[in-house]
Amino acid sequence: MNCNVSRDLHCFTMTASFVPVGxxxxxxxxxxxxxxxxxxLKYDKRSSYSNGITWY
Structure with missing residues (x-):
């Protein structure tokens, strides 16, 4: 399962995606x-199975 969100925030663009299970x-x-x-000027934050970070 994949969840993706993309928003145009007037002066900014935001994209978020996550795989909640598995x-x-x-x-x-x-x-x-x-x-x-x-x-x-941008900000990126990511986590993945390969780096062992648990986020919930």
């Missing part, structure tokens, strides 16, 4: 500025 539980979160001048 041996490959993980999540990804990304938020970034839409402006081409500030395209390097």
């Amino acid at each position: 041996p490959y539980k993980s999540y990804n979160f990304h938020i970034a500025v839409k402006s081409s001048l500030l395209q390097d």
